[in-house]
Amino acid sequence: MSVRQALLALLEQGPMYGYQLRSEFEQRTGGTWPLNVGQVYTTLTRLERDGLVAGAGADDEGHVVYRLTEDGHGEVATWFTTPVARTQPPRDELAIKLALAVTVPGVDVGRVIQQQRTATMKALQDYTRLKRSERGAERVDLAWGLVLDSLVFAAEAEIRWLDHCESRLRRAAREQSAAPASAPVQEEAR
Amino acid sequence: MSAVLTLDRVSRVHGEGASAVEALKSVTFTAAAGELVAVMGPSGSGKSTLLTLAGGLDSPTSGTVTVEGADLGSLGLKDRARMRRTAIGYVFQDFNLIPALTAAENVALPLELDGQRPRAARAAARLALDEVGIGHLADRFPDDMSGGQAQRVAIARAVVGERRLILADEPTGALDTETGEDILQLLRARCDAGAAGVLVTHEARHAAWADRVVFLRDGVVVDESGSAPVDALLDAGQGR
Numbered sequence: 373m374s375v376r377q378a379l380l381a382l383l384e385q386g387p388m389y390g391y392q393l394r395s396e397f398e399q400r401t402g403g404t405w406p407l408n409v410g411q412v413y414t415t416l417t418r419l420e421r422d423g424l425v426a427g428a429g430a431d432d433e434g435h436v437v438y439r440l441t442e443d444g445h446g447e448v449a450t451w452f453t454t455p456v457a458r459t460q461p462p463r464d465e466l467a468i469k470l471a472l473a474v475t476v477p478g479v480d481v482g483r484v485i486q487q488q489r490t491a492t493m494k495a496l497q498d499y500t501r502l503k504r505s506e507r508g509a510e511r512v513d514l515a516w517g518l519v520l521d522s523l524v525f526a527a528e529a530e531i532r533w534l535d536h537c538e539s540r541l542r543r544a545a546r547e548q549s550a551a552p553a554s555a556p557v558q559e560e561a562r
Numbered sequence: 563m564s565a566v567l568t569l570d571r572v573s574r575v576h577g578e579g580a581s582a583v584e585a586l587k588s589v590t591f592t593a594a595a596g597e598l599v600a601v602m603g604p605s606g607s608g609k610s611t612l613l614t615l616a617g618g619l620d621s622p623t624s625g626t627v628t629v630e631g632a633d634l635g636s637l638g639l640k641d642r643a644r645m646r647r648t649a650i651g652y653v654f655q656d657f658n659l660i661p662a663l664t665a666a667e668n669v670a671l672p673l674e675l676d677g678q679r680p681r682a683a684r685a686a687a688r689l690a691l692d693e694v695g696i697g698h699l700a701d702r703f704p705d706d707m708s709g710g711q712a713q714r715v716a717i718a719r720a721v722v723g724e725r726r727l728i729l730a731d732e733p734t735g736a737l738d739t740e741t742g743e744d745i746l747q748l749l750r751a752r753c754d755a756g757a758a759g760v761l762v763t764h765e766a767r768h769a770a771w772a773d774r775v776v777f778l779r780d781g782v783v784v785d786e787s788g789s790a791p792v793d794a795l796l797d798a799g800q801g802r
Contacts, residue, residue, distance in 0.1 A: 490786075493766060496766055496769075496770040497775070504747075504771075525767070527766070527770075528765070531766040532766065539604065
């Protein structure tokens with residue numbers, strides 16, 4: 373996740389100081405990707421160095437406030453009009469784990485899948501519970517609601533993929549146990 | 563905690579001899595008052611068989627199915643039909659409403675079949691329709707409704723007359739994402755109000771609305787996720 377782009381986009385709303393930027397970010401994402409204030413200030417310093425933001429003095433309490441420069445506005449526009457690249461998928465520990473589980477001897481792959489499915493289902497239940505409380509709230513926060521939906525759909529996709537892995541493994545196991553006898557002949561006969 | 567539905571070592575075999583298929587293999591399963599349980603599994607896993615047995619639409623080859631303390635297997639046909647009208651509500655993917663009857667008439671039907679006077683039955687039906695948010699559509703026919711509205715009518719029909727076991731078979735299957743969630747919200751609310759619900763689905767996103775998720779594979783329960791918070795809930799307040 374690009375902290376840089378997120379901070380620039382938030383500054384489209386108007387000048388803000390570091391702590392404010394952090395709370396604006398977390399309001400929208402519900403603390404799903406926590407930002408520490410140090411990270412925010414380091415990023416702001418770099419953005420200032422690159423000419424995308426500029427200091428806009430201090431507020432009454434002495435917080436240094438930042439605003440977007442002309443280049444900064446351009447950068448935000450570019451970000452919103454460019455799709456997020458999917459060419460380099462992030463490293464997926466679960467996919468790697470299963471790829472190794474089916475090749476390394478002595479691993480009960482079925483067990484690995486079942487345990488993961490139960491854990492992912494629990495997470496999905498938690499997200500859904502959060503959604504339900506959101507629905508009950510007087511003012512539904514659209515931004516946070518969408519982030520929550522994204523987590524829900526991702527967890528659902530993971531469970532579907534685990535189901536798929538399970539049925540592929542079962543089929544592979546069946547074919548293997550049938551193979552020595554008559555299976556290849558039957559295949560040809562069809 | 564009171565179990566509204568109990569399946570005790572239930573097996574169901576379809577067919578005989580070499581072609582016999584064991585759809586459920588000694589499955590033990592409960593749904594308590596105030597609890598929504600989801601049953602997930604691929605096609606052929608036995609999830610629909612489980613639901614038809616729970617609803618008394620089919621009988622187990624062995625084992626017992628108990629609803630509100632009554633062993634469905636020991637009931638005669640007549641008593642079992644009565645249970646289906648008074649204790650068990652069924653919600654289907656394709657709504658199963660009667661097209662020649664209005665929404666209110668569809669909902670009142672189980673009550674009238676059970677011998678209630680038409681006026682009392684209609685009044686109860688209108689109340690049930692109000693509860694699912696479509697009281698204003700009481701006089702409309704199913705064909706003049708959207709899928710989401712029709713499924714709300716079906717839910718009203720499933721709960722009318724204080725039925726405490728709701729069985730739902732892919733109730734959101736024909737609906738778009740948001741309408742589907744409204745339906746789950748309704749099921750959830752009924753369970754929070756004290757009914758026991760069983761939701762059969764192949765979509766994890768929908769199963770996640772349940773307190774517990776049971777995974778079936780080839781007629782056997784392989785996994786179960788989610789704690790049973792029902793005990794704690796009941797202890798905290800209602801003292802059922």
